[in-house]
Amino acid sequence: MKNFDNTFFTYVVIEIVKTIPYGRATSYGAIAKAAGFPNMSRMVGKVLSNCDSATNNIPAHRVVNSKGELSGRESFGSSHEMEHLLAKEGIIVCYNKIKNWAKVFWDPISEIQL
């Protein structure tokens, strides 16, 4: 018996990622916190690396680390694919880092307060 329901966690993470607005981005830690697993930021990354975002229409490119760096870019087709997807939404990436990160950052918690 596992003390961690990976199926449930994966589902919640994917649902949250789908709610990230166009032109905005958030962090692994913020998603983990919103999902109710504040210490699972690393697991969020694992979920996204296995989600096949292109096929499943999941905006995984809108998830970066807490500093706004594109730490997962190598998991996209080419090493510049993630940056390209962000650029298409008006998010400027320079030296592997999102410009105006404080403005682009979107906290799922603020949207869940219904």
Next chain:
DNA sequence: GGCGTGACTATGG
């Protein structure tokens, strides 16, 4: 159970 690894994060110098 130990140990290294990873799309992580907070903190302190």
Next chain:
DNA sequence: ACCATAGCCACGC
């Protein structure tokens, strides 16, 4: 701003 360190935790070996 950069680097080191220490938490974090599932997973494979």
